[in-house]
């Protein structure tokens with residue numbers, strides 16, 4: 524597999540599809556093969572901008588094309604399962620935007636299928652591979668701050684804070700599943716999972732603040748999912764946590780932050796200052812600021828995260844080892860989201876399902 528040219532099929536040429544196309548087209552040994560979008564204008568725009576060989580509006584034809592090696596899925600959430608399944612069955616490597624499935628059954632099915640066929644996959648949670656999070660991972664691994672006591676995180680954003688902002692597919696349960704929890708919350712859940720492992724059980728609350736919005740055609744629509752989601756949880760190993768996310772938070776841009784308290788120190792992080800970490804060690808008298816960078820090079824920004832994800836995936840394909848943030852990891856995140864939405868609906872504690880239950 525080393526040095527083989529990898530031919531890319533992008534499915535979805537909206538906001539995030541364009542970001543993926545930009546990074547994949549800049550990577551060594553890639554060829555932009557098919558730009559696919561049901562909207563021919565979007566597909567053509569992407570194809571022209573990133574020099575794809577072909578434009579396609581039917582994703583089934585695109586993902587089964589013999590001249591494609593990697594399928595990158597960047598369409599609204601409810602289509603991820605069908606497209607990923609078809610791509611895996613066609614033997615393609617698959618990158619899927621988050622969330623992987625609309626429920627944990629879908630993501631479990633995909634993860635087991637990928638395993639069974641021995642196909643490398645990747646799912647996109649932006650932050651996990653950032654230099655700052657990698658540095659925290661090394662601190663957790665070497666145990667220098669002791670044991671985890673508490674993880675407390677939030678992801679707030681004001682893109683939809685104005686009640687007159689247009690209705691979008693993200694507010695429709697059948698298309699998006701959750702609201703803020705699926706758009707924002709899962710990025711921070713992924714960090715918690717990556718650093719501290721599985722979640723055992725959750726208790727949650729969700730709230731819709733702006734219940735009606737008008738779509739771009741002038742129709743008034745119901746907002747069906749959470750503008751705000753908050754949950755407390757227990758880890759399977761040591762520690763407890765709290766995560767909150769809000770897509771209607773005035774003044775918050777990419778306001779993702781967390782604080783981790785250990786027995787012998789603490790760490791604070793904010794995505795709005797994404798190259799900075801604040802670390803407290805019991806032996807010191809205050810927090811020290813650590814500036815992280817990308818392997819000795821520059822600090823990173825949002826676009827770099829897509830690049831780091833893509834580069835890792837291509838490396839994982841070429842060395843045969845794959846990546847840690849694959850469909851199996853994504854399934855764990857989807858199970859937590861499912862438990863959060865269930866707990867909020869039933870107003871009770873919910874156990875997060877585990878792989879064993881699905882296999883039997």
Ligand SMILES: NC(=O)c1ccc[n+]([C@@H]2O[C@H](COP(=O)([O-])OP(=O)(O)OC[C@H]3O[C@@H](n4cnc5c(N)ncnc54)[C@H](O)[C@@H]3O)[C@@H](O)[C@H]2O)c1
Pocket residue numbers: 534535536537538539540559560561562565580582596597598599600602620621622647648649705706
């Ligand atoms: N990780 C991140 O930073 C990040 C950021 C934004 C979105 N996302 C995820 O990416 C996905 C797409 O989000 P977006 O913001 O780019 O949405 P978007 O609405 O901007 O774009 C979606 C695109 O999919 C196309 N599409 C719809 N139905 C299709 C079909 N049947 N076949 C082919 N194309 C079809 C649309 O025409 C559109 O061009 C979502 O799953 C979202 O959760 C991730």
